[in-house]
Amino acid sequence: xxxxxxxxxxxxxxxxxxxxxxxxxxxxxxxxxxxxxxxxxxxxxxxxxxxxxxxxxxxxxxxxxxxxxxxxxxxxxxxxxxxxxxxxxxxxxxxxxxxxxxxxxxxxxxxxxxxxxxxxxxxxxxxxxxxxxxxxxxxxxxxxxx
Numbered sequence: 001x002x003x004x005x006x007x008x009x010x011x012x013x014x015x016x017x018x019x020x021x022x023x024x025x026x027x028x029x030x031x032x033x034x035x036x037x038x039x040x041x042x043x044x045x046x047x048x049x050x051x052x053x054x055x056x057x058x059x060x061x062x063x064x065x066x067x068x069x070x071x072x073x074x075x076x077x078x079x080x081x082x083x084x085x086x087x088x089x090x091x092x093x094x095x096x097x098x099x100x101x102x103x104x105x106x107x108x109x110x111x112x113x114x115x116x117x118x119x120x121x122x123x124x125x126x127x128x129x130x131x132x133x134x135x136x137x138x139x140x141x142x143x144x145x146x
Contacts, residue, residue, distance in 0.1 A: 045106075082092050
């Protein structure tokens with residue numbers, strides 16, 4: 001038998017009262033919630049006039065854990081980390097960031113200069129700067145009104 005939480009305040013919000021409560025209780029349960037949390041770090045990608053920027057949030061790692069490579073215009077960020085003795089001795093009640101192994105791949109735009117890629121890892125953020133080719137940099141000029 002499974003116990004399902006029922007919220008009487010929500011019963012008028014759907015065509016089938018109680019139906020959405022069944023799904024809410026399943027998907028909001030920590031057993032399922034912990035397994036549905038994505039196990040790859042979040043990424044921000046931005047662009048400036050001269051560069052593309054990739055920021056990958058991966059707390060708890062060291063820069064030696066990352067392996068970056070470029071193959072056929074695809075930038076691969078990989079981590080393969082073994083559990084430390086300290087982690088094995090801890091008894092976690094909840095653990096949301098645990099990146100033992102992952103790969104993130106990004107196809108570089110044609111305007112990227114793959115010979116000028118720099119990476120740094122500080123404060124749990126891997127920052128990758130990819131220069132733009134000269135011909136891809138936006139040209140700015142003042143236009144005179146006549």
